[in-house]
Amino acid sequence: MAVSRYGWLVSELNRYSKLYHEHNVSEIPDPEYDALYRELEELEARHPELRQPDSPTQRVGGAPQPGLKPFVHEVPMLSLQNAFTSGEIEEFDRRIRRQIGGGSSHFRYQVEPKLDGLAMELVYENGTFVRGGTRGDGQTGEDVTHNLRTIPSVPLQLANAPAGRLSVRGEVLFDLPGFERMNDRREREGERRFENPRNAAAGTMRQLDPKMVKGRPLHFYAHSAGVMPEGLTAGAQSELSAEFARWGFKVNPLNVVVEGVAAVLAAIESLRQQRGGLDYEIDGAVVKVDSFDLQDRLGFVTRSPRWAVAYKYPPERVQTVLEDALFSVGRTGAVTPVACLRPVRVGGVTVSRTTLHNEDELARLDLCVGDTVEVERAGDVIPKVVRVVVDEGHASRPRVRYPAVCPECGSPLVRDAEESATRCPNELECPAQVRRVIEHFASRLCMDIEGLGEKLVDQLVSAGLVRRPSDIFRLDVEALTRLDRMGTQSAQNLMRAIEKSRGRGLDRVVMALGIRHVGETTARDLARHFGTIDALMAASEADLTAVEGVGVTVAKSVTRFMADARNRDEIQALRALGVVFAPVSAPRGVRLGGKTFVLTGTFPSMGREEAKQLLEAAGAKVSGSVSKKTDYVVAGAEAGSKLDRARELNIAILDEAGMLSILAASSEVG
Ligand code: IVH
Numbered sequence: 001m002a003v004s005r006y007g008w009l010v011s012e013l014n015r016y017s018k019l020y021h022e023h024n025v026s027e028i029p030d031p032e033y034d035a036l037y038r039e040l041e042e043l044e045a046r047h048p049e050l051r052q053p054d055s056p057t058q059r060v061g062g063a064p065q066p067g068l069k070p071f072v073h074e075v076p077m078l079s080l081q082n083a084f085t086s087g088e089i090e091e092f093d094r095r096i097r098r099q100i101g102g103g104s105s106h107f108r109y110q111v112e113p114k115l116d117g118l119a120m121e122l123v124y125e126n127g128t129f130v131r132g133g134t135r136g137d138g139q140t141g142e143d144v145t146h147n148l149r150t151i152p153s154v155p156l157q158l159a160n161a162p163a164g165r166l167s168v169r170g171e172v173l174f175d176l177p178g179f180e181r182m183n184d185r186r187e188r189e190g191e192r193r194f195e196n197p198r199n200a201a202a203g204t205m206r207q208l209d210p211k212m213v214k215g216r217p218l219h220f221y222a223h224s225a226g227v228m229p230e231g232l233t234a235g236a237q238s239e240l241s242a243e244f245a246r247w248g249f250k251v252n253p254l255n256v257v258v259e260g261v262a263a264v265l266a267a268i269e270s271l272r273q274q275r276g277g278l279d280y281e282i283d284g285a286v287v288k289v290d291s292f293d294l295q296d297r298l299g300f301v302t303r304s305p306r307w308a309v310a311y312k313y314p315p316e317r318v319q320t321v322l323e324d325a326l327f328s329v330g331r332t333g334a335v336t337p338v339a340c341l342r343p344v345r346v347g348g349v350t351v352s353r354t355t356l357h358n359e360d361e362l363a364r365l366d367l368c369v370g371d372t373v374e375v376e377r378a379g380d381v382i383p384k385v386v387r388v389v390v391d392e393g394h395a396s397r398p399r400v401r402y403p404a405v406c407p408e409c410g411s412p413l414v415r416d417a418e419e420s421a422t423r424c425p426n427e428l429e430c431p432a433q434v435r436r437v438i439e440h441f442a443s444r445l446c447m448d449i450e451g452l453g454e455k456l457v458d459q460l461v462s463a464g465l466v467r468r469p470s471d472i473f474r475l476d477v478e479a480l481t482r483l484d485r486m487g488t489q490s491a492q493n494l495m496r497a498i499e500k501s502r503g504r505g506l507d508r509v510v511m512a513l514g515i516r517h518v519g520e521t522t523a524r525d526l527a528r529h530f531g532t533i534d535a536l537m538a539a540s541e542a543d544l545t546a547v548e549g550v551g552v553t554v555a556k557s558v559t560r561f562m563a564d565a566r567n568r569d570e571i572q573a574l575r576a577l578g579v580v581f582a583p584v585s586a587p588r589g590v591r592l593g594g595k596t597f598v599l600t601g602t603f604p605s606m607g608r609e610e611a612k613q614l615l616e617a618a619g620a621k622v623s624g625s626v627s628k629k630t631d632y633v634v635a636g637a638e639a640g641s642k643l644d645r646a647r648e649l650n651i652a653i654l655d656e657a658g659m660l661s662i663l664a665a666s667s668e669v670g
Contacts, residue, residue, distance in 0.1 A: 002043060006050045009040040013056045029384075034082060034312065057303075067208050068142040069664055071133025073121060075226040077169065078138060078303050080286060080310040086265050089287065092309045093261040096289065099306070100297060107294055110237045111267035112223060112255045114284035114310050117171035118201045120144075121226055122154060124168070127161020129154065131657075134205065138303070144205050146654070146661040148172075150214040153221075155248035167226035168249065173280040174201040178217030180349060188454075195382060196349075197281050209662070211631065211652040219280065222249035236290040257290055268311050275313070276345060284312040317376045319389060320344035322367055325356070325400040327407045329432035331440055332516055333423035335413060337362045337402065339373070339385050347377030354383045359402045359415075359422045368397035408432035428468070428566065435461050437514055441469040445520055446512035447501040451494050459483050468570055469512070472498055473577035502577075505584030506533065509574070515561045517554045525549050526558070533571060533581040537562045592662070593619035595631040598646070601639030603656040611659065618663055626651065634659045 013036055016028060037056065044051050051057075083089050097105065119135040132148040134141035148154050151172065174197035182200070183193045194200035204216050222244040224237075234240040238257045245251045254274065256267050268285040275282055289295055289307040298307040324340040337356040344351055354375070356362050365385060367373070371394055377383040388394065405412050406424035409432070414425045424430050435457050442452035449472070460466040465479055475498065480491035504512075510533075511523035518526070529547045530536040536558070544555035561567050575581055597615050599608045599622060606614075611634065612622045626633060626645040633646035634654045646653055654662070 002047055003050065006040070006043050006047070009036055009043070010052060010055050013037060013040060017056055029315065034084075038082075068144065068206060069661070071121075071131070071136070071141045071143040073133075073135075073139060073141065073226060074123075074167065076138050077119065077121060077135045077141075077226065078300070078305060080308055081301075081304045083309050083311045084314075086268075089265060089268070089309065089311060090261055092287070093264065096298065096307070100294060106259065108236075108238075108257050108259045108290040109264050110241070110255055110257050110288045110290045111264055111271070112286045112288070113252055113271050113278075113282040114286045114312070115171040115173055115221055115223070115252070116198050116281040116283040117173035117221075118198065118205055120148070120170060120172050120205075120220065122148065122168050122170075122220075123165065123227075124158055124161070125165050126163055127158040129156045142206065143661065146210045146658045147205050147207060147213040148220075149655075149658060150210050150652075151218045151220055153219050153250045158247040160246060162229040162231060164230050165227055166229035168222050168244065169224045169226055170220055170222040170249070172201050172205055173197070173219050173221065174204070175217035175219060176279050176281065176349065182216065210654065210658065214652055215650075219250060221252050223252070223286075235292055237288050237292070237295075238290050272313055276316070276347075281347070282313075284310050286310050315376045316347045317374050317386065318344050318346045319372050319374055320351075322369060322371050322373050322385075322400075324369055325367065327403055329406060329408050329424055329430065329436075331433060331436035331514060333406075333425065333427060333430065333433050334358075334416075334421040335403070335406065335424060337400070339367070341373070341375065341385075344375060346375055346383055349377070349383070351375060351377070351383040354385060356385060358420050360420055362400065362402050367400045368394055369400060370397045406430060406432075431461060434467055438466055438469060438472070440514050441512045442472070442501075446508055447504055448508075449494075449501045450497040451490070452497065456483075456494075468573075470570055470573035470577055473502070473574070473579065503580045503584060506531075506581055507583070509533075509579060509581060510536065513561070513567070513571070515558055517557045522550065522554055527583060531583060533575075537568065537571070594621075595619075596621045596623050596629055597659075598623055598626050598630050598633045598642055599636075600633060600642040601636030603634075603636040605656060611656070614663055615659075632659070632662075 013033070016033060040055065041057055044055065044057060081092075083092060100107075120132060121135070121141070122132040123130050129149070131143060131145045132154070133143045133145070136142060149156065176197060179194070179197045179200055187193055194203060201218060204213050204218065207213055222241075225240060232240075232243070234243050238255070241251045241255055254271060258264055258267050264287055268287070271282065271285050287309050289298065295305070295307040298305070300306060321342040322339055323342055326338050326340065328336050328338050330336060336358065339354050339356050341352055341354065356365065356367075365373075365388060367385075367388060372389040372391065374386045374389060375383050376386045402422070403413065406426065409424060409426050409430040411424050411426040411430065413422050415422050424433065427433055435454075438452075438457045438461065439454060441447055442449040442457065452472070457466070460475075460483070463483060465475065465483075466472060475495070477488065477491045477495055480486050480494060481488055505527075507524045507527035510527050511518060511520055525547055526536055526544075530539060539558070539562075541552070541555045541559050544550050544558055545552060571581075592615065597620050599611055603611060615622050623630065626642050626649065628649060630646070630649070630651050632652050632654055633642060634656065635643045635646070636656060643653065
């Protein structure tokens with residue numbers, strides 16, 4: 001029993017962790033993850049013989065993202081033990097007192113917000129920022145120096161800098177109001193919303209192109225040191241925090257120093273009460289023994305210090321009114337109930353709509369329009385309606401019922417037993433599904449047809465001009481200009497964007513086809529493995545599961561898709577219309593082809609001509625003057641008017657190191 005439970009826990013926790021670290025997706029709420037993790041720890045404590053080397057307790061993160069260079073931590077980045085109750089904090093305090101002995105009963109703690117961001121290490125040499133990276137597995141993370149340089153609160157030069165090397169650790173946080181603004185914009189432009197600010201910060205920091213990062217509202221708060229600078233006089237965590245501030249870092253203003261466990265608990269509670277009003281997310285409080293001498297005496301257990309603990313807040317819950325419910329039809333026909341709520345702030349974000357997931361969840365909740373409901377948001381996940389607050393009005397209010405027919409096309413809905421989803425089976429005719437299929441096909445990660453967003457797709461489908469993706473390639477300027485608010489110029493631009501999209505290559509077009517369970521990574525794996533669409537179309541389930549990372553679900557989904565004559569006809573139609581179904585070699589992440597660079601000033605390790613040759617070899621254009629068309633200005637020492645002009649035009653500015661990391665990224669991805 002223990003053995004099979006152990007195996008299950010290891011594989012599930014590893015899977016969540018991989019999804020989270022490599023794809024910025026959280027499949028289960030944090031508290032559930034924590035509960036499973038604790039169960040695993042307890043099982044390992046009781047049955048040490050079960051412990052496997054790949055157990056998540058033996059490492060701290062996921063594998064690095066391809067395209068970013070590894071970043072090795074000189075001193076490993078550890079994690080903190082968690083506590084969930086005041087009893088566990090009291091136990092932590094007792095343990096410390098026991099260990100340090102009765103003599104030193106007067107010592108202090110620093111209590112800090114546990115910042116719910118992305119852990120980062122910044123390395124400084126003689127006060128100059130030289131590189132920075134994510135935590136990764138605690139030993140090796142990813143080098144994101146190029147992106148860190150664009151964050152205003154990352155000091156590039158420290159004030160009163162100590163000599164030698166030092167490393168400062170902290171969290172990169174996404175500002176909450178900025179997060180909501182960005183998500184609204186993404187939605188308007190047909191891009192996927194980020195699930196939460198932490199995922200947004202993670203997704204942003206792992207961009208290969210610093211231009212995508214610049215301007216996003218990110219902050220860096222310093223909270224600890226890796227490599228301590230020589231000659232540091234600070235003798236306590238609180239003094240180190242003050243030193244960080246003197247050097248020019250942001251230090252959290254809510255940090256407090258207290259004595260005694262009662263004061264620790266009061267500080268934790270006070271932070272919890274301030275949580276909802278903050279502009280960034282916190283998911284708990286970190287309690288640290290303040291004195292470095294005591295910290296040294298207490299030492300470490302395997303992967304965390306004995307002198308600190310993270311108290312995790314329970315997910316926040318609030319009440320609001322269910323104003324309405326609607327049913328949204330997705331690309332695969334799944335009909336999802338959506339709650340329309342009186343807007344309410346919970347866990348730092350304002351919620352007015354949230355998914356009720358599926359027919360079963362709707363039945364479980366037993367909702368009526370006008371009911372007061374409890375909404376919970378655990379740091380990581382989309383807000384969830386947990387339950388109805390039943391009052392005397394409940395019984396007489398109109399019940400929210402799951403529809404029997406598709407709200408868009410009226411087809412009787414079909415229950416998908418495998419996936420607890422209920423679907424509209426009218427795949428090719430249901431206007432909602434048609435719109436979503438086209439939107440997906442044209443979206444940025446698929447064929448990336450600029451200008452073909454939600455609104456235009458809606459117009460094209462309503463006008464009967466587009467029913468299947470191949471129809472996009474049958475459009476012409478004349479047909480387009482018949483649409484409302486579409487002038488000749490816009491029509492020509494769209495035609496050019498469509499033209500450009502034909503050559504995106506096999507992996508993108510495989511993803512664009514919208515095969516269920518085939519996302520970006522799987523599409524790339526399939527394209528690499530099979531090389532041609534004919535080979536993929538002919539592949540059996542066994543051929544497919546032979547591809548690393550492809551399981552039975554994906555294999556079944558691909559063979560089912562390819563067995564459908566309508567899909568095969570669509571592929572042939574796309575081909576006949578000039579869509580390329582072969583691999584293209586252009587790197588995917590940063591494509592320097594088409595990017596324009598301007599070089600100015602003197603670089604530390606190479607001449608300008610050498611830099612120019614490197615860039616041109618990677619397909620970039622190097623120009624002599626800065627204009628709106630310039631993508632990057634690489635500025636060395638004594639850069640003059642070109643740098644000023646770049647600032648005026650808000651063009652991304654790199655130094656030599658930044659340019660080299662882009663070059664490295666563009667040659668590694670393929
Ligand atoms: S101190 C030995 N202070 O929490 C670890 N960490 O599980 C020393 N975190 O990813 C870390 N807020 O980056 C510290 N105020 C804070 C923190 C904090 C968030 C993160 C940390 C790490 C995780 C530890």
